[in-house]
Every structure is written in C-alpha cells, then in structure tokens.
Amino acid sequence: MRSPLGPRQLHPGAWWLWALGLGVAASRTTNPLLLLLITAVAGYVVAARRGDAPWARSYGAFLKLGLMVLGIRLVFAVLLGSPIPGTHALVTLPQLPLPGWAQGVRIGGAITLEGLLFALYDGLKLATLLVCVGAANALASPSRLLRTLPGALYEVGVAAVVAMTFAPNLVADVKRLRTARRLRGRTDRGIKSMLSVGLPVLEGALERSVALAAAMDSRGFGRTADVPRAVARTTAALTLAGLLGICTATYGLLSASAAWALPLLLLGLASAGGGLALGSRRTVRSRYRPDRWGVREWLVAGSGAAVAGLMVWFAGQDPAALAPSVVPLVAPGLPLLPALAVLIGLLPAFAAPHPPRRAS
Numbered sequence: 001m002r003s004p005l006g007p008r009q010l011h012p013g014a015w016w017l018w019a020l021g022l023g024v025a026a027s028r029t030t031n032p033l034l035l036l037l038i039t040a041v042a043g044y045v046v047a048a049r050r051g052d053a054p055w056a057r058s059y060g061a062f063l064k065l066g067l068m069v070l071g072i073r074l075v076f077a078v079l080l081g082s083p084i085p086g087t088h089a090l091v092t093l094p095q096l097p098l099p100g101w102a103q104g105v106r107i108g109g110a111i112t113l114e115g116l117l118f119a120l121y122d123g124l125k126l127a128t129l130l131v132c133v134g135a136a137n138a139l140a141s142p143s144r145l146l147r148t149l150p151g152a153l154y155e156v157g158v159a160a161v162v163a164m165t166f167a168p169n170l171v172a173d174v175k176r177l178r179t180a181r182r183l184r185g186r187t188d189r190g191i192k193s194m195l196s197v198g199l200p201v202l203e204g205a206l207e208r209s210v211a212l213a214a215a216m217d218s219r220g221f222g223r224t225a226d227v228p229r230a231v232a233r234t235t236a237a238l239t240l241a242g243l244l245g246i247c248t249a250t251y252g253l254l255s256a257s258a259a260w261a262l263p264l265l266l267l268g269l270a271s272a273g274g275g276l277a278l279g280s281r282r283t284v285r286s287r288y289r290p291d292r293w294g295v296r297e298w299l300v301a302g303s304g305a306a307v308a309g310l311m312v313w314f315a316g317q318d319p320a321a322l323a324p325s326v327v328p329l330v331a332p333g334l335p336l337l338p339a340l341a342v343l344i345g346l347l348p349a350f351a352a353p354h355p356p357r358r359a360s
Contacts, residue, residue, distance in 0.1 A: 010049075010352045012140035014297040018045075019136030021304025022345055025311035026128040029322040030121040033334040034342060035128045041345040042135040049348060050138050051355030061171045062134020066127030073123030077115055081106045084327055088113040114326045121326070142212075144291060173201040235278040242272025296351050303347035310341035 019042070026038050043059075050056045078093075092110045177200060245268025252261030314337065315322050324332040 009141075009144070009291070009355060010139075010300060011291045011293050011297045012142075012145040014293070014300040014352075015140035015348075016136045016145070017301035018304035018345070018348055019132045019139075021301075021306070021308040022135070023129050023132040024308035025342060025345075026125060026132060028311045028315040029338070030125055031322050031324055031332050031335070031338075032121060032124055033332055034322065034338060035121075035124045037334075037339060037342050038345070039128050039131050041342055042131055044346060045349045046135050046138050049352050049355060053141065056138050056355075057175070058171050059134045059138035062130050062137065065134075066130040069130065070120070070123040070127045073119050073126070074116065077119030078111055079107060081109055081115065084112075084115050084118040088329065090116070114329055117326045117329070121324075173204045177201060231278060235275050237275075238271050239275030239279065242268045242270070242275055244268070245271060296353065299351040300348040303344050303351075307341055307345045310344070311338060314338045314341065 022038055022042055026035060029035065043063075046059050050059065089110045089112050245264050247268075249261045249265035249268055252264070311322070314335070318335065318338075321333070321335040322338060324330050
C-alpha cells in the first residue's frame with residue numbers, strides 16, 4: 001500500500017528480529033542440508049525485498065566472507081588436525097615434531113574424512129550465521145534503525161550505525177573505483193589493482209560512516225535532558241545488568257538446557273526494561289514520521305521467531321537429525337519437519353512491502 005508520501009518501508013527492527021531468528025535456528029544444527037536451506041531462505045528474501053541503497057548491496061560481501069571463513073576452517077583442519085578421531089584416512093602429510101610443552105597440538109599428520117566433515121559442518125554453521133547478519137544488513141537501513149532506539153541506548157546506537165554502515169560503504173566504494181578503472185582502460189583484477197584502490201576505499205567508507213553519525217547527531221539525536229545523577233546511574237546499572245543477564249541466559253539456552261537460563265532471561269528482560277523506561281526520561285528529541293509497527297512487521301518478526309522456536313524444539317526432540325554424527329560416519333539427511341519450519345522464514349518475501357526505489 002502506498003501512502004501520499006511514497007511507499008511504506010518495513011520497520012528495520014522487524015528485519016533484524018527475522019534475521020536473528022534464522023541465526024538462532026542455524027546455531028541449533030550442524031546438518032549441512034538444513035544450513036544450506038537457511039542460507040537459501042535468507043538469500044531469496046534478500047533478492048525479493050532488497051532496495052537499491054548502497055547499504056543494500058552488502059549481502060554479496062557477507063556471502064563471500066562466509067565462504068572465506070568456511071575455507072579457513074577447512075585449511076586449519078588440514079594443517080593443524082582435528083579433535084575428532086577418524087578411521088577413514090584420506091592422506092597423510094609430513095608431521096612437524098613439536099616440543100613437549102605443545103602436547104595436544106600437531107602440525108600435519110593424517111587427514112581423516114571424519115575430521116574434514118566435522119570442520120565442514122562447523123565452518124558452515126558459522127558461515128550461515130554471517131549470511132543471516134548480512135541479510136539483515138542488506139534489508140534494514142542502519143540510520144532508520146537508530147531512530148527507533150530508546151534514549152538509554154543512543155550512544156551505543158551511534159557506534160552501531162558507524163559499524164554497520166562501514167561494510168556496505170566499503171562494498172559500494174570498491175565497485176565504484178573498479179568501474180572507474182575499467183573506464184580508464186585499466187585492469188580491475190589482481191592483487192596490484194586491489195592494493196591501488198585499498199586506501200581510497202577505506203578512507204571513503206570511514207568518512208561516510210562518520211559523516212552519517214555526525215549528521216544524525218546534529219539533527220538532535222544526541223540531545224538529552226538534565227536528570228538527577230542518581231537516576232542516570234540507576235538507568236545505566238539496570239540497563240547494563242539487564243543486557244548482561246540476557247546475553248548470559250541466551251548463551252545458556254542455546255548451548256545447553258540449563259535450569260538457570262530461563263529465570264535469568266526473565267530477570268534480565270525486567271532489568272533492561274526498567275533501565276530503558278528510566279532512560280526515556282532523558283531524551284527530548286522529536287521524531288519526524290516515525291516508523292510504525294503494523295501487521296506486516298508482526299508477520300516478518302513472527303516468522304523469524306517461529307523458525308527459531310521450532311528449531312530449538314526439534315533440536316531437543318530429534319538431536320540426531322539436526323546434528324548428524326561423524327563418528328561413526330553417518331550421511332546427513334534432510335528432516336522433513338525441521339525443513340518445513342525453516343521455510344516459514346520465506347514469509348517476508350511475500351508479506352513485506354516492496355522497498356522504494358531511488359530516482360535515477
């Protein structure tokens with residue numbers, strides 16, 4: 001639906017909640033088929049709902065970064081060995097003798113199929129997490145996300161905007177300079193070409209990110225009201241304690257079924273909510289055309305939450321299907337119900353509005 005002022009954009013928080021849901025689902029499995037399915041879902045949604053802003057072109061860079069991480073993980077498994085014992089030896093490399101204080105570490109030696117598969121599954125999980133972050137970065141505007149943050153998180157939000165806009169601007173500058181080199185008849189491939197554009201690219205991306213944060217600050221994003229020092233300290237203490245509690249509890253819920261994780265999560269949410277409520281008293285800025293949260297936002301965020309919740313539940317019900325064994329060696333299969341749960345993440349490709357296009 002179009003408004004008189006142009007097409008409506010989805011709330012950036014909904015995109016991040018959807019991407020975090022896919023990331024949680026990826027963290028609960030080492031099944032390569034499910035991880036590839038999560039990557040395909042994220043890529044399809046990005047292709048269907050990505051705009052033409054500079055930060056929207058960063059998905060490919062995150063995809064390449066994930067492939068690089070996967071390759072590095074495999075190289076480490078080959079050179080440094082794997083903690084997984086195996087019986088299917090593929091090749092034996094010359095082993096470098098190490099001193100006695102380096103017990104447990106080896107360089108070279110036998111490379112087994114089990115060790116390579118373990119490294120492949122582990123690296124693919126990390127690569128999928130990077131792809132999920134890249135999907136959120138390509139779909140949600142960092143500056144619009146900063147506008148939605150409460151006053152207590154403003155300083156952190158400015159730093160996050162600078163960090164999140166650095167990578168997209170870096171990608172945009174690389175493409176612009178490579179195009180300029182081609183128009184001048186110079187090659188845009190090879191190490192020499194990359195070194196010649198490296199410094200301008202880094203300088204331009206950093207300047208754009210800092211300029212964005214400075215522009216938002218000059219428009220009143222950093223203006224705060226005077227509050228008693230006791231209230232400010234209480235706000236900071238509650239917010240910090242709440243965020244630490246949420247992070248610790250989330251780690252406990254994702255790593256193991258710890259009994260203390262859920263109560264700590266609820267306590268952290270209550271503490272962070274109190275801190276944010278107190279922190280809202282110090283913000284005096286007004287918001288022009290604030291992003292509203294409607295039915296489409298609930299559908300997008302809910303699809304990510306549904307994928308995460310179902311994958312966590314399936315991981316407890318059928319761990320063998322979501323974490324295929326490498327010792328003994330078992331061929332991974334595609335479990336039907338978890339795969340259908342991952343496909344729920346495709347909902348934003350149909351429920352989210354089309355992003356507005358910039359005038360050419």
